[in-house]
Amino acid sequence: MSSSVSSSPLSYSPTSSPELIKTRTHHKSCHIEIGLLILFLCLTIPSLLFLTLIYRRTTTYSPPTTSISPATLSDSPFFKFAFNRNFHRKSLINYPQARCMDDSIASYYIRLSTVSNSSRWFIYFDGGWFCYSNESCYFRRLFSPNLMTSNGFDEKKSSIGIFSSLKQYNLIYVPYCSSDLWSGSSNESHSHGSDIFHAIFDDLKSDKRFQKAQQI
Structure with a gap:
């Protein structure tokens, strides 16, 4: 069922x-x-x-209407020191091996301290990498020629940047034109960075102010 x-x-x-x-x-x-x-x-x-x-x-x-006259700006101590072309160029013509990579004569710049009879010296060697072969040096010559020659260097430079804060130092500024990390000494490869390095100190030894240096 x-x-x-x-x-x-x-x-x-x-x-x-x-x-x-x-x-x-x-x-x-x-x-x-x-x-x-x-x-x-x-x-x-x-x-x-x-x-x-x-x-x-x-x-x-609305911008301020007050303006600083050029005369007032040029009278300021900072302007006089920072923008004054007080770096003077010294040629290393008496040192035959002190040559840039294009065989132009190497040189350096010197700026004396604002402190009279300062015995403190600051030496700055500029940088800019290096070239290591014919190809790399060729491209460097095309795109960064200022790192391989002293041609076109000004006779005077301004102390803008870090140099403007080092008033108590006698300054040496060395432009980089050997493209060998300051290490070369070869006529074959045209690298004379080491020769430039030693030539600068040999040249400074004849400076009576540098002879009294107590801090470098």
């Missing part, structure tokens, strides 16, 4: 109807769109206010 159980109209069905699924999906998409709109407004409105403030500030700003 078989028995059958009739399903009640009020019984729970685990699966939702297609209409209910569509309604829930529609509500979720509406919530997402509203959230994105609120986020957009929160980001846009402050940006617009910020740009408006900047625009008003730039349009209402």
Whole structure:
């Protein structure tokens, strides 16, 4: 004998109807769109206010009318010291091996201290990497010729940069034109950095002021 159980109209069905699924999906998409709109407004409105403030500030700003006359600027101690061309060039023509890579005569610059009879000396050898083959030296000659020659060096230079703060020192500035890390001594490769290095100190030994140096 078989028995059958009739399903009640009020019984729970685990699966939702297609209409209910569509309604829930529609509500979720509406919530997402509203959230994105609120986020957009929160980001846009402050940006617009910020740009408006900047625009008003730039349009209402008027530069100061006061100006410094060239005469006043040139009379300042800093201007006189920093922009005065007080580095004087000294040629190493008496030292045949002191040559740049293009065989031009090497040289250096000297600037005396503002302190009278200063016995403090600061010697600065400039840098600029090096070349190590015919190809690398060829490209260096094309793109960085100032690191291989003394041609075009000014007779005087200004003490701008770190040198302007070393007033109590006698300064020696050596431009870099050997392209060999100050280490070469070869006529074949035209590298005479070491020769230039030693020639400068030999030349300074004849300077009576350098002979009294107590700090180098």
